Amino acid sequence: MISPVPTLAAATLHFLEQTLGAENLSVTNADREYHARDQSFHHAHLPAAIVFPENVAQVSAILKHAHAEKIPVTAWGAGTSIEGNSIPIAGGLVMDFLRMDKILRVYPEDFQADVQPGIKYKDMNAKLAAQGLFFAPDPGANASIGGMIGNNAAGTRTPGYGATRDNVMRLEIVLANGDVIHTGTRSKKTSSGYDLTHLFIGSEGTLGVVTQATIRLHPIPEHFSAAVASFETVADATRAVSAIMGAGLNPVALEFLDVATVRELNTTNEFHLRENPTLVIEFHSATAQAIEHELALARELCQDYACLSFEAGVGRAERDRLWKMRHSTYAVIVRNHPGVSFLICDVAAPVSKYSELVAACEAEIAALNLPGASIVGHAADGNAHPLVPYLPEDEASHARALTALGKMVRVALALDGTATGEHGVGLGKIPFMRQEHGASLDVMRALKNLLDPHGILNPGKMF
Numbered sequence: 331m332i333s334p335v336p337t338l339a340a341a342t343l344h345f346l347e348q349t350l351g352a353e354n355l356s357v358t359n360a361d362r363e364y365h366a367r368d369q370s371f372h373h374a375h376l377p378a379a380i381v382f383p384e385n386v387a388q389v390s391a392i393l394k395h396a397h398a399e400k401i402p403v404t405a406w407g408a409g410t411s412i413e414g415n416s417i418p419i420a421g422g423l424v425m426d427f428l429r430m431d432k433i434l435r436v437y438p439e440d441f442q443a444d445v446q447p448g449i450k451y452k453d454m455n456a457k458l459a460a461q462g463l464f465f466a467p468d469p470g471a472n473a474s475i476g477g478m479i480g481n482n483a484a485g486t487r488t489p490g491y492g493a494t495r496d497n498v499m500r501l502e503i504v505l506a507n508g509d510v511i512h513t514g515t516r517s518k519k520t521s522s523g524y525d526l527t528h529l530f531i532g533s534e535g536t537l538g539v540v541t542q543a544t545i546r547l548h549p550i551p552e553h554f555s556a557a558v559a560s561f562e563t564v565a566d567a568t569r570a571v572s573a574i575m576g577a578g579l580n581p582v583a584l585e586f587l588d589v590a591t592v593r594e595l596n597t598t599n600e601f602h603l604r605e606n607p608t609l610v611i612e613f614h615s616a617t618a619q620a621i622e623h624e625l626a627l628a629r630e631l632c633q634d635y636a637c638l639s640f641e642a643g644v645g646r647a648e649r650d651r652l653w654k655m656r657h658s659t660y661a662v663i664v665r666n667h668p669g670v671s672f673l674i675c676d677v678a679a680p681v682s683k684y685s686e687l688v689a690a691c692e693a694e695i696a697a698l699n700l701p702g703a704s705i706v707g708h709a710a711d712g713n714a715h716p717l718v719p720y721l722p723e724d725e726a727s728h729a730r731a732l733t734a735l736g737k738m739v740r741v742a743l744a745l746d747g748t749a750t751g752e753h754g755v756g757l758g759k760i761p762f763m764r765q766e767h768g769a770s771l772d773v774m775r776a777l778k779n780l781l782d783p784h785g786i787l788n789p790g791k792m793f
């Protein structure tokens with residue numbers, strides 16, 4: 331890895347000030363500390379300075395200088411990563427895209443928009459709503475588009491609309507040496523050349539920096555419905571997931587809550603859920619009849635798999651109520667167990683192996699014998715998020731939690747799955763990269779060396 335750069339030479343600071351203006355450069359302790367950690371448990375590392383570029387020309391000039399002077403540069407969106415992805419572990423510069431946060435152009439007839447990387451997807455969707463459009467990937471946290479592209483974020487709506495990777499068509503990228511390239515096309519299909527757009531998506535700012543993206547949008551649906559289905563066993567719930575997908579129904583979201591999560595939610599007295607493995611299902615449609623039809627069919631399919639209860643509601647208010655519940659799970663569990671911290675695990679396997687994956691994860695987290703151990707997941711994607719409890723003041727407890735997390739990842743890999751369904755590699759998943767990718771990891775390393783020969787971009791990640 332490139333040598334750490336804890337402070338910057340006076341000549342570099344002068345160059346940055348000239349390039350950006352003093353108002354777009356910060357070396358204050360408050361700013362450095364804010365940009366030293368993401369939302370994970372990984373140790374903080376102070377950057378030497380933070381730059382807030384306003385345009386691609388500034389980004390290019392800074393990277394050209396950093397490349398020549400071998401200064402680490404870590405791109406920053408909103409810092410909500412949970413694997414250490416945006417922690418500047420070699421110091422140097424953090425490049426925060428806060429001031430590149432515009433929707434540049436909307437193509438309403440093509441359901442596309444050109445946007446800058448610093449815009450937060452929730453703010454963007456609030457603006458796009460005026461045109462009846464939205465960007466579908468929904469990681470829950472208030473993430474930026476650049477960070478979602480960096481991590482290939484996904485979230486609850488992936489079954490219906492895909493992950494970030496499926497919703498980005500073109501990128502403007504500044505390479506490590508300051509060169510600017512444009513990848514992809516606004517055409518819906520192309521067979522032209524290597525797919526560089528998708529190479530950069532999910533590369534966590536290690537191959538280049540995104541300064542603009544053409545994203546795919548969707549019309550805001552007219553009709554919504556949501557249902558909560560409880561099952562005797564996780565295996566029954568998983569079989570119902572496969573049946574729903576296999577029947578050609580097109581759920582937008584299909585979330586799994588284990589019994590422990592349901593019990594935690596019931597403590598709030600806001601929700602009165604049956605304490606069993608549970609699915610939360612959402613449909614969108616253009617007509618009310620289609621929604622009713624999909625719900626009826628989903629109910630039948632769930633009943634085929636010994637569903638104990640199926641409560642459905644139609645309309646945006648009911649949908650919003652259920653998603654408030656789903657999105658509040660982490661906060662409720664943290665609140666219920668003061669003094670306990672949690673590692674958020676992110677493993678995925680083929681849907682047919684989901685119940686095996688969940689069972690193995692349940693056994694691992696139960697063995698820790700601490701409160702709050704629970705699992706939620708994006709069931710239709712085979713993605714599980716076990717919450718792994720530990721006592722923050724107790725190193726041995728933290729080590730046990732990490733061991734459990736490692737075992738869950740190895741189970742996912744043994745089931746033909748992945749170490750990370752959507753949170754990215756960051757620092758946390760580096761130990762599993764060789765096992766997951768074998769010799770492909772060397773090809774990834776070769777690409778990294780080609781595009782960033784001095785290793786200045788988000789050093790210490792991925793490999």
Ligand SMILES: Cc1cc2nc3c(=O)[nH]c(=O)nc-3n(C[C@H](O)[C@H](O)[C@H](O)COP(=O)(O)OP(=O)(O)OC[C@H]3O[C@@H](n4cnc5c(N)ncnc54)[C@H](O)[C@@H]3O)c2cc1C
Pocket residue numbers: 368369404405406407408409410411412415416427447468469470471472473474475476477478479480481482483484485486533534535536538539540541660752753788
């Ligand atoms: C409570 C909570 C729940 C979450 N739930 C989900 C979930 O359901 N699904 C999910 O997918 N994620 C989830 N996340 C994780 C996180 O929100 C996502 O990974 C999100 O995409 C990170 O976006 P960000 O703007 O915060 O990126 P950052 O953390 O700032 O950056 C992410 C990565 O992208 C790089 N990067 C940032 N900007 C650029 C750029 N312009 N060019 C190139 N690289 C760049 C960074 O260097 C870093 O490697 C959750 C996080 C929290 C805290």
